Amino acid sequence: RKSLKIGMIPADGIGREVLPGAKAAIQALGSSIPTTEFIDLQAGFECFQKTGTALPDETVEVLKNECDCALFGAVSSPSRKVFGYSSPIVALRKKMDLYANIRPVSSVAPIPNEQPTIDLVVVRENTECLYIKEETQTVGERGIETRATRLITEYASRRIGEMAFKIALTRPRKHVTIIHKSNVLSVTDGLFRETVRGVPTLPGMNGKYDGVTVAEQLVDSAVYRLFREPHIYDVMVAPNLYGDIISDAAAALVGSLGLVPSVNAGDSFVMGEPVHGSAPDIAGKDIANPLAAIRSAALMLRQFGYGNGAARIESAVDDVIREGRYLTPDLGGKSSTSEVVSQVVKRI
Amino acid sequence: RKSLKIGMIPADGIGREVLPGAKAAIQALGSSIPTTEFIDLQAGFECFQKTGTALPDETVEVLKNECDCALFGAVSSPSRKVFGYSSPIVALRKKMDLYANIRPVSSVAPIPNEQPTIDLVVVRENTECLYIKEETQTVGERGIETRATRLITEYASRRIGEMAFKIALTRPRKHVTIIHKSNVLSVTDGLFRETVRGVPTLPGMNGKYDGVTVAEQLVDSAVYRLFREPHIYDVMVAPNLYGDIISDAAAALVGSLGLVPSVNAGDSFVMGEPVHGSAPDIAGKDIANPLAAIRSAALMLRQFGYGNGAARIESAVDDVIREGRYLTPDLGGKSSTSEVVSQVVKRI
Numbered sequence: 001r002k003s004l005k006i007g008m009i010p011a012d013g014i015g016r017e018v019l020p021g022a023k024a025a026i027q028a029l030g031s032s033i034p035t036t037e038f039i040d041l042q043a044g045f046e047c048f049q050k051t052g053t054a055l056p057d058e059t060v061e062v063l064k065n066e067c068d069c070a071l072f073g074a075v076s077s078p079s080r081k082v083f084g085y086s087s088p089i090v091a092l093r094k095k096m097d098l099y100a101n102i103r104p105v106s107s108v109a110p111i112p113n114e115q116p117t118i119d120l121v122v123v124r125e126n127t128e129c130l131y132i133k134e135e136t137q138t139v140g141e142r143g144i145e146t147r148a149t150r151l152i153t154e155y156a157s158r159r160i161g162e163m164a165f166k167i168a169l170t171r172p173r174k175h176v177t178i179i180h181k182s183n184v185l186s187v188t189d190g191l192f193r194e195t196v197r198g199v200p201t202l203p204g205m206n207g208k209y210d211g212v213t214v215a216e217q218l219v220d221s222a223v224y225r226l227f228r229e230p231h232i233y234d235v236m237v238a239p240n241l242y243g244d245i246i247s248d249a250a251a252a253l254v255g256s257l258g259l260v261p262s263v264n265a266g267d268s269f270v271m272g273e274p275v276h277g278s279a280p281d282i283a284g285k286d287i288a289n290p291l292a293a294i295r296s297a298a299l300m301l302r303q304f305g306y307g308n309g310a311a312r313i314e315s316a317v318d319d320v321i322r323e324g325r326y327l328t329p330d331l332g333g334k335s336s337t338s339e340v341v342s343q344v345v346k347r348i
Numbered sequence: 349r350k351s352l353k354i355g356m357i358p359a360d361g362i363g364r365e366v367l368p369g370a371k372a373a374i375q376a377l378g379s380s381i382p383t384t385e386f387i388d389l390q391a392g393f394e395c396f397q398k399t400g401t402a403l404p405d406e407t408v409e410v411l412k413n414e415c416d417c418a419l420f421g422a423v424s425s426p427s428r429k430v431f432g433y434s435s436p437i438v439a440l441r442k443k444m445d446l447y448a449n450i451r452p453v454s455s456v457a458p459i460p461n462e463q464p465t466i467d468l469v470v471v472r473e474n475t476e477c478l479y480i481k482e483e484t485q486t487v488g489e490r491g492i493e494t495r496a497t498r499l500i501t502e503y504a505s506r507r508i509g510e511m512a513f514k515i516a517l518t519r520p521r522k523h524v525t526i527i528h529k530s531n532v533l534s535v536t537d538g539l540f541r542e543t544v545r546g547v548p549t550l551p552g553m554n555g556k557y558d559g560v561t562v563a564e565q566l567v568d569s570a571v572y573r574l575f576r577e578p579h580i581y582d583v584m585v586a587p588n589l590y591g592d593i594i595s596d597a598a599a600a601l602v603g604s605l606g607l608v609p610s611v612n613a614g615d616s617f618v619m620g621e622p623v624h625g626s627a628p629d630i631a632g633k634d635i636a637n638p639l640a641a642i643r644s645a646a647l648m649l650r651q652f653g654y655g656n657g658a659a660r661i662e663s664a665v666d667d668v669i670r671e672g673r674y675l676t677p678d679l680g681g682k683s684s685t686s687e688v689v690s691q692v693v694k695r696i
């Protein structure tokens with residue numbers, strides 16, 4: 001590979017302020033990774049307001065045809081219904097078939113290389129559940145009635161299950177917890193649960209996952225236990241919506257959404273994305289925490305085979321957190337976004 | 349009213365151990381409420397295993413025709429798919445049209461009558477959303493495909509919205525937060541959001557809710573903020589599934605699910621129900637926390653007009669928690685269920 005082409009989609013709000021930090025961190029790796037080329041791409045609610053579409057075809061074309069991977073910032077949601085608007089991040093995940101949203105949530109151990117207190121990863125199915133956005137509206141005797149379809153397939157449950165087991169194999173505890181609500185949704189969540197459970201016994205697995213233990217938890221009590229006993233979790237695998245909620249819940253455990261990275265991963269493309277939103281209340285003030293975006297860049301690089309580069313970025317971020325001198329206000333600090341970025345870059 | 353007939357449905361696991369405590373607390377009120385009569389009724393997973401139905405017709409008949417109100421314990425969920433089994437609590441809510449699940453979550457202030465740190469109430473829509481259990485299964489090219497329908501109607505959103513505003517009026521902060529995910533579910537959650545927002549301007553309201561402020565929050569960030577800034581919430585109104593998750597999340601804030609009560613309320617019937625589950629791991633050991641069930645009895649009585657009796661039970665519970673001498677293991681104590689019950693009864 002001669003060079004690495006990275007699509008940059010800052011989208012809205014603080015997405016625009018944190019993505020430059022991710023770029024700076026990658027550039028700081030210098031020649032230890034291939035030459036990188038950054039391609040700026042449009043998407044988001046502001047893009048919708050300007051152009052009438054939240055996800056221009058061109059963005060998808062360039063990602064598919066020219067980019068090796070991408071970084072996404074964050075997207076704003078209209079506070080009132082806006083005709084024709086549809087979330088570009090949900091569309092991107094689907095169009096690029098980025099079927100797994102991998103969200104590691106870990107605290108920083110006080111001493112480097114020690115085991116952190118919180119250390120789990122949410123593996124979220126990224127293409128179906130209520131996110132297929134099949135909704136209808138009718139008028140009945142008692143007024144408006146609306147319906148949404150929640151889709152759970154064996155195919156998608158199996159591939160996210162395999163992803164979860166694969167990730168578990170790379171972790172010391174090798175433990176998978178399946179999140180579901182099959183006491184109410186016996187058909188859809190029943191299928192999810194059984195399919196994920198069945199992954200180790202699929203033809204061709206040959207005992208590959210023998211060392212992995214499996215548990216399950218109803219989504220309501222999973223959120224409860226996440227706060228009471230977070231150490232019981234290692235890899236949490238969940239349908240789309242539960243994964244969305246659980247990863248935000250887990251983020252609260254490590255002090256700030258501004259610390260939690262993710263990658264949207266498919267079989268042939270990967271897109272890093274901080275878990276936080278566009279945070280309109282703090283946008284434009286240079287106080288957004290860039291660490292989630294920087295960590296997302298590292299995850300993206302690792303997914304891509306550049307584990308060493310990823311580790312250098314991650315340990316620079318950990319050092320900055322551990323030192324506690326250069327932190328944004330969400331972590332109780334007084335530093336600006338750009339100051340934190342330059343401190344990370346210095347340590348890479 | 350000459351006497352009060354209360355249907356008692358312990359159902360499974362610790363449901364059977366905590367409901368006697370609720371009964372004892374009501375009985376301790378003596379002649380300050382009408383004579384009470386308790387009618388034992390069957391339901392639950394064990395009932396299903398014995399009789400082939402989780403909710404016998406007789407239970408529903410007796411509730412409808414003979415009881416003024418009811419107390420429900422907790423129900424077990426099979427860990428594997430069991431043909432023909434369907435959750436009796438979900439069915440009961442629907443059959444009795446108990447459309448609101450009201451779940452107050454508050455901590456106990458160190459000094460009586462002081463403002464507690466955590467003080468919110470989840471008002472959960474109780475009859476629709478994914479809980480209508482319309483699920484289908486087909487086989488496609490890539491294997492099994494399943495679908496569930498999520499129903500949100502104007503009618504149900506309006507009545508739960510009214511309930512939330514009514515409850516807000518009785519509280520010092522008078523603040524309603526609407527929980528939704530309309531950035532993905534623009535039709536269904538859009539309807540929920542707009543309908544609840546529209547409640548104060550419905551014909552006939554005449555400024556009734558003028559003092560109530562309204563905010564909204566996406567469900568994922570609502571869970572995050574619940575942990576980071578719980579004080580921002582007063583009344584949280586949510587569609588069924590989000591309400592289920594959020595009330596468990598809120599329970600984590602006050603130390604134990606074993607403390608959180610609820611009532612399932614309709615226009616003409618009310619059923620108290622602790623928020624916790626049947627906890628098979630600790631069932632039969634006389635260590636389950638009876639306080640959620642006892643508080644549910646108090647809520648039920650208040651909903652019914654016996655506010656003084658309810659307050660006496662509640663302050664006895666608060667005293668026991670405040671003293672900290674008689675607590676079950678979930679709260680770090682060593683007391684048995686029965687010991688806690690007798691300490692509460694003594695203080696009523």
Ligand SMILES: CC(C)[C@H](C(=O)O)[C@@H](O)C(=O)O
Pocket residue numbers: 075087089090244275531532568
């Ligand atoms: C913006 C929104 C559509 C998105 C989601 O629900 O997936 C966000 O919350 C996330 O977690 O990436």
Ligand SMILES: CC(C)[C@H](C(=O)O)[C@@H](O)C(=O)O
Pocket residue numbers: 183184220423435437438592623
């Ligand atoms: C047992 C289950 C069906 C139920 C629900 O999801 O409503 C429970 O979690 C609750 O919150 O009362």
